[in-house]
Amino acid sequence: MATDIHGPVSTVEGPAATPAVRVEGLTRAFDGRPVIDRLDLTLRPGEFTALLGRSGCGKSTLLRVLAGLDRDISGTVLVPKRRAVAFQAPRLMPWKRVWRNVLLGLDGRPDRALAERALNEVGLGHRSGAWPKTLSGGEAQRASLARALVREPDLLLLDEPFGALDALTRIKAQRLVAELWQRRGCAVLLVTHDVDEALLLADRALVMRDGVIAYETPVGLDRPRAVGDPGFGPLRSRLLTELGVDEPAASS
Numbered sequence: 193m194a195t196d197i198h199g200p201v202s203t204v205e206g207p208a209a210t211p212a213v214r215v216e217g218l219t220r221a222f223d224g225r226p227v228i229d230r231l232d233l234t235l236r237p238g239e240f241t242a243l244l245g246r247s248g249c250g251k252s253t254l255l256r257v258l259a260g261l262d263r264d265i266s267g268t269v270l271v272p273k274r275r276a277v278a279f280q281a282p283r284l285m286p287w288k289r290v291w292r293n294v295l296l297g298l299d300g301r302p303d304r305a306l307a308e309r310a311l312n313e314v315g316l317g318h319r320s321g322a323w324p325k326t327l328s329g330g331e332a333q334r335a336s337l338a339r340a341l342v343r344e345p346d347l348l349l350l351d352e353p354f355g356a357l358d359a360l361t362r363i364k365a366q367r368l369v370a371e372l373w374q375r376r377g378c379a380v381l382l383v384t385h386d387v388d389e390a391l392l393l394a395d396r397a398l399v400m401r402d403g404v405i406a407y408e409t410p411v412g413l414d415r416p417r418a419v420g421d422p423g424f425g426p427l428r429s430r431l432l433t434e435l436g437v438d439e440p441a442a443s444s
């Protein structure tokens with residue numbers, strides 16, 4: 193059953209066999225220049241997909257379309273009704289306490305307990321009543337994840353959510369997302385610049401180039417994964433090549 197929500201982006205709910213996302217012939221142009229150019233993409237329910245690509249290739253543009261934030265498109269876009277997005281910058285409203293930020297934009301009159309359940313899931317239950325400016329970068333990012341989770345999404349869209357975090361916090365945040373994904377079972381589309389991050393987390397890695405998904409590979413490595421696992425290196429080399437990055441020659 194598909195529900196039209198104005199314009200060409202439609203939401204779809206159906207049996208598990210139907211894809212979580214189906215995009216066909218998607219085009220988005222800015223000032224007559226197509227950034228997305230007849231792009232096709234299918235995501236399966238529960239699948240974790242990483243989207244890589246050089247800066248400016250259109251990754252965020254694609255995510256915004258899937259999130260329903262940009263309707264100025266042509267082509268077919270079918271997405272689940274329940275979807276949520278978290279951006280690189282946590283985008284918390286400074287004048288609302290953390291729990292109110294988590295509930296922002298939800299229909300009805302959701303109560304604080306709902307926000308706190310999501311905050312507990314990301315290990316932030318104790319900061320529920322805090323002001324956003326008192327959170328660390330990693331905590332703010334987790335609050336942003338809680339805001340996505342409270343929507344119980346079938347599709348979670350993450351646009352470089354760990355980009356601004358220090359290395360250690362980033363590893364913790366990656367583990368958290370892996371745990372949440374396994375617990376929730378939603379489809380995830382993660383935009384990242386980090387090939388290792390893609391290979392640690394995803395079932396499939398996509399490379400966007402020239403307005404389309406130019407390359408994709410399954411990531412069939414056992415979980416939990418670590419950089420340096422057997423099979424990691426060749427996948428990394430191939431993805432770097434697809435991204436136009438030459439690896440330094442191995443030192444002897």
Ligand SMILES: Nc1ncnc2c1ncn2[C@@H]1O[C@H](COP(=O)(O)OP(=O)(O)OP(=O)(O)O)[C@@H](O)[C@H]1O
Binds near residue numbers: 223247252
């Ligand atoms: N609202 C807009 N108006 C005009 N051009 C835009 C707009 N939004 C994006 N663009 C252009 O579309 C192209 C793709 O932008 P997008 O933000 O999707 O890239 P990206 O792949 O997410 O890059 P990055 O990795 O740097 O985040 C860029 O050239 C950008 O300047």
Ligand SMILES: [Mg+2]
Binds near residue numbers: 252
């Ligand atoms: Mg971007």
